[in-house]
Amino acid sequence: MSSEESETRKKLLSAAWALMEQRRGKDVRMQDVAKRAKVSRQAVYLHFRNRADLLIATTRHIDQVSDLDGRVASYKAAATGLAAMDLYIAFWGNYLPVIYNMAKALLAEYDTDADAAAAWDDRMRALRSGCQETIERIAGEGKLSANWTIKTAADFFWSLLSVHHWELLTKTCGWSTEAYIATTQATLRATVCKA
Amino acid sequence: MSSEESETRKKLLSAAWALMEQRRGKDVRMQDVAKRAKVSRQAVYLHFRNRADLLIATTRHIDQVSDLDGRVASYKAAATGLAAMDLYIAFWGNYLPVIYNMAKALLAEYDTDADAAAAWDDRMRALRSGCQETIERIAGEGKLSANWTIKTAADFFWSLLSVHHWELLTKTCGWSTEAYIATTQATLRATVCKA
DNA sequence: TGAGTCAATTGACACCGTGTAAAGCGTGGC
DNA sequence: GCCACGCTTTACACGGTGTCAATTGACTCA
Structure with missing residues (x-):
């Protein structure tokens, strides 16, 4: 090993x-x-094999060194769906700065290299399925607002976690990571969840 | 002329x-x-002069042909800040599909060409100042929720209108333009605005 | 000691798309 | 008849990726 x-x-x-x-x-x-x-x-x-291959391997390397699996694990242990959502947002919000530059490089290759695109899609699918699970849990607890389906809520949740959204708020608008996390948490509670 | x-x-x-x-x-x-x-x-x-120059000129050309100015104008005439926000979102949501491919091309040049970056920033600044004006109007009417400053609210508003956010929800998740508009309107009402 | 293997080096080269340079060509104006 | 102008044609430099082949140096094993 x-x-x-x-x-x-x-x-x-x-x-x-x-x-x-x-x-x-x-x-x-x-x-x-x-x-x-x-x-x-x-x-x-x-x-x-080529540049894309190197980039993909590097992201995997970063995941290992930064203990991605360990970071992800904690949110599943949360007591409620709502708490899990907060933890998931915090996990990702804190992980984004670590992978940001790599992600950008990989993303730049997206249009030209099928492997890079596949690698990226794969990560994003993983992120999305975390969103989906969380929303399902919230729905199961009867806390999903009537305006949303599980799919649309998960989509929207996911969209707020996208690299580009994070980039725009922190890099362009100058928000701190904490502000990004707090706002995303509050927004999702206010929209997707029932009072 | x-x-x-x-x-x-x-x-x-x-x-x-x-x-x-x-x-x-x-x-x-x-x-x-x-x-x-x-x-x-x-x-x-x-x-x-170069590729970036062509792309920039093409966006201007599209703006003219698609009557950008005309489209923008209407939202200013809205009765209330809230109504203006809805109109602004609808305006932009309907304009995005028109410029999407051009925007992507221009954006791809962002990292390598200073002119392209400047042209893009310029458009985005214009979009953002529309957000800011609208939020200021809402704040002036006492409708801005206490959790937000004018800056943060305008930032967040703007972020939901970003090409990438629209792209993810419509292109990747398969939302219709109408769904994108409606959700964005509802989200901003639920977060940034007072009940 | 000598052969074989394996990772890495060196140098050359093809490919692609961008951008530059210079000479030539056709049409219209006066 | 001349010039000017817009465009064409051909050629080439550059930068970055990816390929290829010959060579080197170290380590192993018989």
Whole structure:
């Protein structure tokens, strides 16, 4: 379970991540990653089929290092659907800053690379199914407002968690992560949930 | 006020628009536009400095042809701030499908081209100032909920109108434009406004 | 000690789309 | 007959991705 991955591969993943952190995702080129990992440009292609492949692997790497699974787990233990919703929003709101730059880079590849698109869709599907579960739980407790179906509520919930929505409020409007979380929680309580 | 623009330039703008409509914005190349306008690729560069310039001009062209000014005007005439908000959301919600493909193309250029970024920011600033005005009016009528400042309310209003938010709900989740408009109206009434 | 293997290096190259440059061509005006 | 203008044609530079082939250096195993 430990070092199945080659040393160089790990170095490349770390290099990619580090570069994403400091530069805007788009202009991290293959040779930049190679240079940072102190390896030739060609060596990158020995480990990753193409740029998209590298980006996808890097997101997985970030998930592991940042313990995504651990972070997700807690919200399921919440006492009520409403509490679960709050926790889910907080979890994601705090995770977004970690993956933001990678996400942007991956997203930029979305239109041109089918693999990147699939990888992205996969993550988003996972995020959405968390929303759906939460809404179902709320509905099960009789707390879903009559104006919404489970689908529309889950869609809307999901949309408020999107990278772009978070980006606009924090990066463009200057909101803090806490403000984003609090507002999203309050909004969903005020719309989707029954008083 | 009429044909200051050369015939070829107009043909190019129409060609660009038409291609954006049918293909995904990203893979509309300069030579595609040229071919569609039945003109050499170089001729495009006689009229537009670069790709970003063409895209920017095309958005302006769409605004003119689609009578953006006319569409915007009506919401200002609303009786109350709340009514103005509804109209503003409806105006934008109905305009988004028209500009969507162009917007995507322009947005894709955002990271690499300063002009494209400036053009985009300019439009978004205009959209936001509409939000701000509306919220100010609502606040003036004593209808702004105590949980919000004018800035945060305008930010949030604006975020719900973003191209990405609309895209996610309609394109990805399959909502109709009407559903998007209705939900956005209801959400803002339920959060930002006092009962 | 020598052969085989494997990861990585080096250098060259094809491809694509953008943008530049220069010479040539056809039409219209005067 | 001349010029000006808009456009065409051809050619090329650039940057980034991805491919290919020959080579090196280290480690293993017989």
